[in-house]
Amino acid sequence: MPSAATGTRRSAIVDLALEEGLAHVEALAARFEVSPSTIRRDLAILTAEGHIARTYGGAIPISAHSETTxxxxxxxxxxxxxxxxxxxxxxxxxxxxxxxxxxxxxxxxxxxxxxxxxxxxxxxxxxxxxxxxxxxxxxxxxxxxxxxxxxxxxxxxxxxxxxxxxxxxxxxxxxxxxxxxxxxxxxxxxxxxxxxxxxxxxxxxxxxxxxxxxxxxxxxxxxxxxxxxxxxxxxxxxxxxxxxxxxxxxxxxxxxxxxxxx
CATH class of the missing domain: 3.40.50.1360 (Rossmann fold)
Structure with missing residues (x-):
């Protein structure tokens, strides 16, 4: 089970992706004062749980946008x-x-x-x-x-x-x-x-x-x-x-x- 700090960080990553459209690994690592490998692990777990979709260098929230006609x-x-x-x-x-x-x-x-x-x-x-x-x-x-x-x-x-x-x-x-x-x-x-x-x-x-x-x-x-x-x-x-x-x-x-x- 992830620690409270880990859970809070992952929730914040989803919120940032929603607000900014894209959350980059290096920027997230600096923001949360953790290593890029930790952020990549967070992104992998959030992707597996269906909260985000991985992109080149970062992530977007799956439910943030729907394509309009x-x-x-x-x-x-x-x-x-x-x-x-x-x-x-x-x-x-x-x-x-x-x-x-x-x-x-x-x-x-x-x-x-x-x-x-x-x-x-x-x-x-x-x-x-x-x-x-x-x-x-x-x-x-x-x-x-x-x-x-x-x-x-x-x-x-x-x-x-x-x-x-x-x-x-x-x-x-x-x-x-x-x-x-x-x-x-x-x-x-x-x-x-x-x-x-x-x-x-x-x-x-x-x-x-x-x-x-x-x-x-x-x-x-x-x-x-x-x-x-x-x-x-x-x-x-x-x-x-x-x-x-x-x-x-x-x-x-x-x-x-x-x-x-x-």
């Missing part, structure tokens, strides 16, 4: 997503070929591209297809695969095989969260894998994420993209989160939703 996310941070999408559209030149990921913020970008001319959009997102299906100046190529209803996007081996046959000038990815270490988080491992492959197929990589998604990693699936890549966020992003990403070598663009790009 794309429809539920459409109205969240609407102004920020619109501004991010509008700025991202300015980074796309005529005659470019771009890869668009799933997600509501990427969907906001797609809406900004309806008036484009000579543009080719490759996507696995039904939202993007719907936004651009009647845009006369845009050629839409859809990656097939298995439909994941919660994200309204395709993924799996067929999607990945199709990606191997294309390249793009730029890719615009969505995300459920970006850790301070620059790791991109999703609820599904295949979704993360698809983002990684999309990034490999493009010359420029942008991740679109409104401010509340910085500094959090709500799910257990993640990928660390190779530099260089750019986060496009809004002015609600905490300054310390922006600074942490920049310290990792990630370019961060902070868009003011009250300003219309020229």
């Amino acid at each position: 794309l429809r539920q996310r459409m109205d969240e941070a609407h102004g920020a997503k619109t501004a991010i999408g509008r700025w991202a559209a300015t980074q796309i030149a005529a005659d470019d070929t771009v890869l668009l990921d799933v997600g509501s913020t990427v969907g906001a970008l797609a809406a900004e591209l309806r008036g484009a001319r000579g543009l080719t959009v490759i996507t696995a997102s039904l939202t993007v297809v719907g936004a651009l299906s009647d845009a006369d100046g845009v050629t839409v190529e859809c990656l097939g695969g298995r439909l994941r209803p919660v994200s309204q996007g395709f993924l799996g081996p067929l999607t990945e095989a199709a990606l191997e046959r294309i390249s793009a000038d730029a890719v615009f990815l969505g995300t459920d969260g970006i850790s301070d270490e620059g790791e991109i988080c999703e609820a599904d491992q295949q979704q993360v894998r698809l983002k990684e492959l999309m990034a490999r197929r493009a010359d420029r990589v942008h991740v679109l994420a409104h401010g509340a998604k910085l500094g959090v990693r709500p799910f257990h699936a993640w990928v660390r993209l190779p530099l260089p890549w750019t986060v496009v966020t809004d002015a609600t992003a905490p300054a310390e989160r922006v600074a942490a990403l920049r310290a990792r070598g990630v370019e961060v663009v902070v868009v003011d939703e009250t300003v219309t790009p020229t």
Whole structure:
């Protein structure tokens, strides 16, 4: 049976994971003045008991987040997503070929591209297809695969095989969260894998994420993209989160939703 101090420490670890989204081994060891091996043992026991899920370097509480559907996310941070999408559209030149990921913020970008001319959009997102299906100046190529209803996007081996046959000038990815270490988080491992492959197929990589998604990693699936890549966020992003990403070598663009790009 664990001592009272051990039990208190383990309970505090779960609380910290809930509050911060991620508890790192080294940080926990320093906080509780114990060795990293003690913390790793705590995490292993808490995982076995179903309180947390292990992640790269730490843990998240299993019950802290549940994945919402794309429809539920459409109205969240609407102004920020619109501004991010509008700025991202300015980074796309005529005659470019771009890869668009799933997600509501990427969907906001797609809406900004309806008036484009000579543009080719490759996507696995039904939202993007719907936004651009009647845009006369845009050629839409859809990656097939298995439909994941919660994200309204395709993924799996067929999607990945199709990606191997294309390249793009730029890719615009969505995300459920970006850790301070620059790791991109999703609820599904295949979704993360698809983002990684999309990034490999493009010359420029942008991740679109409104401010509340910085500094959090709500799910257990993640990928660390190779530099260089750019986060496009809004002015609600905490300054310390922006600074942490920049310290990792990630370019961060902070868009003011009250300003219309020229």
